[in-house]
Amino acid sequence: MTGVALAATATLVFAVAWAGRPGGPDDPDPGDVVRVGVVEGQTVGGYVDSSRRELAMLTDPSAPAAGDTWALVSLHDYTAPDRLPVLLAGAAVAQVYVRVPLPDARTQVSLIPAYSMPGDVTAGMLNAALVRDQEQADYSRLERSLAGEGQRERRLRQTYANAAGTAAREAAAYRQGCSCVFAAVIHAAPAALDAIATRAGVRAVDPAPEVRSLDRTEFRPPLPEENGTVSAEPSVTPVPTAVPDVAPGSPSRLPSSIGITVTSTSPTGSSLVPASSSGSSPEPVDVPSEAEMSTAHATTGAPSGSSVAEPQR
Numbered sequence: 001m002t003g004v005a006l007a008a009t010a011t012l013v014f015a016v017a018w019a020g021r022p023g024g025p026d027d028p029d030p031g032d033v034v035r036v037g038v039v040e041g042q043t044v045g046g047y048v049d050s051s052r053r054e055l056a057m058l059t060d061p062s063a064p065a066a067g068d069t070w071a072l073v074s075l076h077d078y079t080a081p082d083r084l085p086v087l088l089a090g091a092a093v094a095q096v097y098v099r100v101p102l103p104d105a106r107t108q109v110s111l112i113p114a115y116s117m118p119g120d121v122t123a124g125m126l127n128a129a130l131v132r133d134q135e136q137a138d139y140s141r142l143e144r145s146l147a148g149e150g151q152r153e154r155r156l157r158q159t160y161a162n163a164a165g166t167a168a169r170e171a172a173a174y175r176q177g178c179s180c181v182f183a184a185v186i187h188a189a190p191a192a193l194d195a196i197a198t199r200a201g202v203r204a205v206d207p208a209p210e211v212r213s214l215d216r217t218e219f220r221p222p223l224p225e226e227n228g229t230v231s232a233e234p235s236v237t238p239v240p241t242a243v244p245d246v247a248p249g250s251p252s253r254l255p256s257s258i259g260i261t262v263t264s265t266s267p268t269g270s271s272l273v274p275a276s277s278s279g280s281s282p283e284p285v286d287v288p289s290e291a292e293m294s295t296a297h298a299t300t301g302a303p304s305g306s307s308v309a310e311p312q313r
Helices: 002-020 044-058 081-087 119-145 151-175 190-197 290-299
Strands: 034-037 069-079 092-099 109-113 181-188 202-207 217-220 238-240
Touching: 034 069, 044 190, 044 202, 069 081, 069 190, 081 119, 081 181, 092 119, 109 119, 119 151, 181 190, 190 202
Parallel strands: 034 217, 109 238
Antiparallel strands: 069 181, 069 202, 092 109, 092 181
């Protein structure tokens, strides 16, 4: 009996030591990513209501005291950089999301690190303008490289011409400091988050106390024009826009991306509320994908009768 008791004790001690070691079952999976934002298939109204409930629980006097918390702020309208210091006063801003809202074209979302407001946002927009300038030049070159007169060649040339025109319009808007900001990631005390949520122009403040590191977090704020059910296939793809001498370089695919299916994993996470999307928008202009650009590169200089891949619709 003594031997059995000693063996059982040794087994228990070993199990506790193993569970507490790095990589044990109590440790979070290093591959896990926290997701914050509106989920595909969810109504934007449902997401906004859920964010309000989470914020109310966080600021409830009877709840345990909470320290500074990360939160995703979504705006009602696209906003100019110089309005951000007033809208987000009382919070530390980590990054903002910008997009040039064109009614007849799909445009990219850019993610700008922002520590000094509004200077970093303006600098990020100027960087985005340079990127769009390069895109315009690339699309124009690809358009000129297709000399064939077949139907596919003509359609591909028109697609590249449209893409070049869209890039030029985006670059011009960013250089003018356009009203293009629609969301921000901030860090503040619950009381400050509550104050920001009441300001005119703020659509939702989604607190995320579970977030510990931004590089393991995905954010997806709703676009201002999204009012019904969020599409399962977002028409925008986030691209990082570095601010020179302000923030370290970012990888080509940032985790803080609104192009990925995300939802808040707070303890009071929102539930899906199916509803139909309201309103309609004009059919946007197609922009060539990387695969289509590669196809055009491969067919540059080919005879007019050669086959050219048709752009995906």
